[in-house]
Amino acid sequence: MGLRIIQVDAFTNRPFSGNPAAVCVLEAPRPAVWMQAVAREMNLSETAFLHRESSGYRLRWFTPEAEIALCGHATLASAHVLWEEGHSRAPMLEFHTLSGLLTATRAGNWIEMNFPTEPVMPAELPPTLLEAIGAKPVFTGKTPVRFFVELESAEVVRKLRPNLSLLAQVPPGRLIVTARSDDPRYDFVSRYFAPGIGIPEDPVTGSAHCALPVYWAPKLGKKEFMAYQASARGGELRVTLTSDRVFIQGQAVTVMRAELVDQVEGQWLMVDG
Structure with missing residues (x-):
């Protein structure tokens, strides 16, 4: 079986609005070059990759061109996928990221994220x-x-x-x-x-x-x-x-479930050594 990739529209409760993000839940870390290639293939503003780490998940975000330090809509999409697909039943999720520890909590039909403020x-x-x-x-x-x-x-x-x-x-x-x-x-x-x-x-x-x-x-x-x-x-x-923090709430809806086939995964694993 290949690796599942789920596309979610974030900051909306209606398909085909809000901001689409791809979410890929991994069993173990993957090379950055592989994640960047998948993000380029998805061609969305962000593709999120997660795997279990400590009491939560390691979360990384990639645009089609680069890894970034913080992404709200792909974090929202990630929390939505972890709960909807049965990866976690915890009421609060912890994400270890390049921007430090972030959390996502259920707030009725909304998801609340705890992020650092950004001075202007x-x-x-x-x-x-x-x-x-x-x-x-x-x-x-x-x-x-x-x-x-x-x-x-x-x-x-x-x-x-x-x-x-x-x-x-x-x-x-x-x-x-x-x-x-x-x-x-x-x-x-x-x-x-x-x-x-x-x-x-x-x-x-x-x-x-x-x-x-x-x-x-x-x-x-x-x-x-x-x-x-x-x-x-x-x-x-x-x-x-x-x-010094900002709490951002949004809704999300799944619009697509796809599979990255084993042949493609294997080729990239060989390229990366």
Whole structure:
């Protein structure tokens, strides 16, 4: 029997919306070159790989081009798969990751993840990046891993068509854009572009919401938010900010179960020695 790969739409309760991620639960660690090749084959923004470690799971995330340090939607998808496929009955899951220990807990029909906050500092943007955005910012800044921009309205965020080729030329090639929501159901809206790591636009980005509540808390005078990522697929997130952590809730739905055949696995195992 081959290795099972499950595709999950995260931050949604409807198939074909939210953010798709592939999840692969392994019996033992695999070489990074093999995981990268599988992620390239899946061609989704992230593919997650897990195996048992200590009291929880080792979790790694790969885009089609690189391993990354933190991914929210693929963590949500991983927790969903572990529970739905019967790998775990624990009410709280522990994930050992490049960003430290992360947890996922059942919250009714939602899954709550405990992530580190991501500070947002004011900063001037390079002229090339401003040209790439193609809209006048209200605020410009940076986090440790990406650029951050507030635009004048949710409508501008929704209609934005940045020059992704230019954006990719400005390391790290990742950009959050956000604005106050014009929909009373939500506090703010956002979109996320990351051509620098092979993701033109990420449909719904959990890790971006490590930074977004840090920015919006003092502006809106609150620490609990309902957020909407205004990509074509769209997705909802419940977000609660504490002093140094952010609790992100989302829903998930399985859309596909597939199998990586033994012949392919064997060929890669031979290549990797």
